[in-house]
Amino acid sequence: MFLIGWTHTQYQGGAEMGWTKRAVILAAAVVVALPLAVWAADRSIGVGAQGLSSPVPSRMANAWRQVCDDKGWELFTVDGGGDMQKVIDAALTWVQMGVDAIHIFFPPAGSIGELAEACETAGIPLITTGYGCGQGQTFDVGMSDFEGGVKMTQYLFDSLGRVGEIAVLHWDQVPCPRQRYGMLEAMLPEFPDISVAASHVAKFPGAGEDCRAAMENILLAHPEIDGVWGAWDELTMGAVQAIEAAGRDDIICVGIDGNKSTFDAIRSGGPFKMTIAPDWEGGVTIALEELEERLWQGLAALQSQFYIDIPIVTAANCPPSGWFYGEWVAAGMPDEAK
16 A cells, blocks of 8 residues: 655745655555654745845845755745735745745734634644734744843943934834834933934835935934934944945944844944844744744644844944854854854
């Protein structure tokens, strides 16, 4: 007696399109004896974001790509280009295809309901990052944005001597930057000599370029600006470019994400003085461990919310060129560029 199975794969959201067909013929007795690990080669993972080309979603997608390349798994990706419904539609297609897990990065609040229901019905783990737990998904893995918002705000205010005027660059369409901004607003009354001279809500996609243009206008209208608070590094980097183009070297800028370009800017001694460096790649590692050790073994997730480390990085502890902070620390903090 034999078992004959057919599987197919399709790449979505990228340039690669192709179909493969594999036939597996196994004696039924052998099938019963094989451990679950034998089937691991047939795993498939779907990942997506409404802005997959942005630095952090891109980093997490690349981390999953490395996992899939190492294990011989299939990876499906979708970039919504600012349209979250495009991401949901692609993910619903993955559910119909029977992928083994789906990971969505930074979805807007209330956007995954339909997908969560479909995944639950199909028995497919749904992981989110930057969404918060308890909203229908299997679990969320990401940073505490409240904590990150406090850290960056405290650093900026202290660096200014708790006196001065700041510009604020933020975005309110997803929970992460909204929660960071909420901490800024909550802390301002405790620092009466800090005032917000200008505030700008970034446009997305293209947030970096938008914030550069916004900062150019802010510098003209408020040349007395002492500091810049950016909800994430991409926004802050746009402001830094405008500040440097204006020949200013007296403005302190802070952000969150810990991208390699941010570290380059910090090491240069320019306006970008501090970032929070979440271990985004470590978030993928946590997700993978939960899938392999629990969910794919028929066990429930260990918890509904997992947190990654979020160290403060300044010139005092900035990694050399080419390193992300987490991998640099894991490598023993070498002095050499990667």
